[in-house]
Amino acid sequence: MNILIAEDTPTIQVFNCTLLSSWGFNFDMASDGAEAIGYAYKNKGKYDLCLMDIEMPKMNGIEAARIIRRELPYFPIAAITADPSYRSECLAAGMDEFVQKPCTPNRLFATIRDLSIKPLLVKFGEEDISIVEAMPMNPKELQELRELKKQGLTKLKLLGLNHAFIVHRNIQNKISHDLIGEGKELSEFIDRSPSEPGRCQLYKANLHVTKDLLLPEELEEEMHRENEIAVRFNGATERYTPDD
Structure with missing residues (x-):
């Protein structure tokens, strides 16, 4: 399992790294939307899914998702944010799931499992x-x-x-x-x-x-x-x- 994470908060980065490592998943960590796009271009076709924060510096997660959907082959994207008001905008941008912070390990694992289903x-x-x-x-x-x-x-x-x-x-x-x-x-x-x-x-x-x-x-x-x-x-x- 290869996962792209876009998250700017250091404590949440550590939390995600610890969990994904314990589950045996491979991942790349981006600190903003622009960096996430860079990873997606560099590793085109590699990622099973993306966990996308919304409020990030340089470029937010919604704009990053729009660019990924417009310019790259499809892979699932889950919005993960503390603000529920972003839901409709995230889904309109092409994201597949919306998860509200704080996100428990069980909820995060369930999201990853649901979005990584393949034919x-x-x-x-x-x-x-x-x-x-x-x-x-x-x-x-x-x-x-x-x-x-x-x-x-x-x-x-x-x-x-x-x-x-x-x-x-x-x-x-x-x-x-x-x-x-x-x-x-x-x-x-x-x-x-x-x-x-x-x-x-x-x-x-x-x-x-x-x-x-x-x-x-x-x-x-x-x-x-x-x-x-x-x-x-x-x-x-x-x-x-x-x-x-």
């Missing part, structure tokens, strides 16, 4: 496949992922395709186990998309997917069966359980 991307290499977490494309997709998380679901994409599947949160571990761990030629999963749910077969050779559409009663049975299987694959996605 899964299946990539096909010359000799193998890999499943990685990709940055959401925009705030709308981030919000969709946050809603899916509450249901124990996530999005699965195939590199080069625009279509995404709605899947069980542990499905990446099952697919990796099938295609890489056991060397199978295909892995099955249930696409839970409301518009066109079905049983999918992902082929290892070319990442081609076929889908068998299911009747509502068949879908319910297949999802129940997959839920029981997926319990065995509580790996990297375990922290995204809907009861957290």
Whole structure:
């Protein structure tokens, strides 16, 4: 996890550094909005999210967020400030979340966890496949992922395709186990998309997917069966359980 922090108060800087270090996160600390923009340009594509103070010298957090949104690829930004009157202006500037100071460690961790949700991307290499977490494309997709998380679901994409599947949160571990761990030629999963749910077969050779559409009663049975299987694959996605 790579986090950009924009905060000018030394005591809060120390507080954030201590917490993020204890949680095992990597971070860069900026003391004003202009410095935060500099970090974002220098490390384009590096940050999973930004924690942005509002009242800072040289350039405030709202102006910094506007510039980041206008000139850089999307990554989530959370406003963290003591003044609740900034809420509407922060959201209008393109920030994804508004947190009021003082912010407890639990609240800060929950904010980081919520904003660092990513869709899964299946990539096909010359000799193998890999499943990685990709940055959401925009705030709308981030919000969709946050809603899916509450249901124990996530999005699965195939590199080069625009279509995404709605899947069980542990499905990446099952697919990796099938295609890489056991060397199978295909892995099955249930696409839970409301518009066109079905049983999918992902082929290892070319990442081609076929889908068998299911009747509502068949879908319910297949999802129940997959839920029981997926319990065995509580790996990297375990922290995204809907009861957290």
